[in-house]
Amino acid sequence: MIIKLKSDNKYFLDILYKNPNTDKGLYLKELKDGIVIGNVIKENEYHCVFLDGKKSYLPEEGNQIDFQSYCSPLLALNIMTEFFNHLYKENEVLNETVISWLEKSYNEVDTEKCTIEVPTFFIDTNWYKNGRYLLSKYIDGISLEQKIGNNFELKIEGATVREAVQKFSLVSLFTHFTNKYAVYTFIDDYFIQKHITMFTNLTGIPYFVFYLFIKRIMRSPVQFEKFRPQLEAYFDNQVQFVFTDTHQSRKEFICSKINFDEPVLDFGCGELQYFKLLNKKGFEKEYYAYDEVDFKPIADKIQEAQRAENLFWVENVEELKDFVGQIILSEVIEHNSLEEAKALLIWIRDNTNFTTLFVTTPDKDFNVNYELTEEFRHDDHDFELSNSEFRNLIDEIFPNQKTFHGVGDCVKGIYPTSAVIIQKK
Template identity: 65%
Template structure:
């Protein structure tokens, strides 16, 4: 792998701690089974090269060619750490640090734009789609151009050398943890703290990047609770993060309120995520699964593998008439037209004797945090409602007692998921 750093700043090598008068500007260091080589090409350009000897980044040991040593995001992350770890401190610390041989601080020297170029960079995830790289939507100065297969050329621009390397580290970090078959890494508190500092150094990082950081990197609720104050402080505490992603948050919200000894109808059951979670918590009552799509094979596999007797697939909606118990209608209504969704809710009201009805749907007011303007959150949604529109819809159909809840992260008082609990009339 080759990493090229360029800037018109004549202090580039000083900022990188690379002395062109030492060993003709060459710097060598071992990394795994290979060698890192740094080369001061000129006062305005520095090259980093990794030369492997044997299988340092090979995901498949049966493959004799370790192509990952030429393009792996993990390797890029490792190289940045080995060469420039001194720059991955807080801006406040660096700006007040004086380089002894110049008698100047970083704030005085690091004042011109820079860029990092990686000729071949491996991305094997859904983050590059329809000609757009996901992070490019949220952080300025990130450019990804397809080459062959999952190989891309990467260019990162920043207003300063430090900002450029921080952005580059963020790209390498996320690409490694989202690539398929990525090499497992033990993520300790030091690793998390380092990259929280890097994110905090960048200006105007939007909510969604922090959301991805929490969901992709943090391994436990305890680790999340440790760093939650720092994450929220970046946004002046206008955001309250939760550990679970939006889907998991919906499951927890509903499953924590389900009575284990009362039957459940999962209307729009999908692949039975709610049943699986409830079963782990000791749910033993009858569970009826229904969906417009055919998930009978999924139900049969669960019954066979886990030897359950209380799970039943109901293909025909009319066979549900007269059901008594709890009803889950999670992320269903938006997959119909508004008219069809209204008809479905009326059908449930007239034909199902529910004790509690749990309805969830995306809150369209939150979509701005995904950099969405007019498009829906998912391609198969026919409509998405604001909080008040959702409350009005349910109130127009059910005269029962209801409770509204926001689920998930809270950004300026707005939640990604709207939930309504409708109680027995």
């Protein structure tokens, strides 16, 4: 792998802490089973090259060709840490840090644009599709050109050397953790803190990038709780994060409210995610699963693998008439037209004797946080409601006692999921 850093800043090499008068500008360090070499090409260009000795970045030991050592995003991340770790400090600290031989601070000298180029960068993730890389949508200065297969030419632009280095490291970080073909990386608190500092050093990073960082990289609720205040402070505490992703948050919200002494009907059950979670928690009452799509083979496999004798697949909606118990209707109504959704809710109201009805649906007002404008959150949605529209719909059909909830992260008082718990008639 080769990484090329360029800037017209006359202090460029000073900012990098690379002196061309020392060893002719050559720096060599061991990295895994290879050597990473830093070389001053000229006063405005610096190259980092990795020469591997023995399959340092090979995920599969049986593969004789370690091509990952020439293009791995983890390698790029490691190289930048080896050579430029001093540029990962908080802006406030680095701004006041004086470069001793210049007797000038970074704030005085790091004032011009910088580019970082990698001729071959490996991306094997669904974050790149239709010619666009997901992070390019949220962070400016990221450009990719596809070469062959999963190999891309990557270019990063920053207003300063520090900004370019930090953007590049964030791209390498996210690419590594979303690539299918990746070496496992141990995530300790130091690693998390270093990258949170990079985020908070950059201005204008949207909520969704922080969401992806929490969901993809943080490994435990304990780690999340430790760093959550820093993440929320970036948004002046107008954002409240939760550890679980949007889907998992819905599941945990509903399952935490389920009465384990009453049967459950999962209407629009999909692949039975709610049953799986409740089963882990020890739910033993009858669980009836119904969906217009035939997920019976999945239900059969679960019954056999987990000996789930309380799980029953329902073939016909007519069999659900006069059902007594709790009903889950999660992320179902938006997959119909609005009139069909109303008819479904009315059918449940008039044909079942539910004790508690759980309904969830996306709040369309949250979509702006996914950089969506007119689009629905998913292609198979026929409509999406704001929270107030959802409340009006439920109130129109159910005069019953009910409580409304927001589920998931909260951004300026808006949640990704609108939920309601409706009590029996």
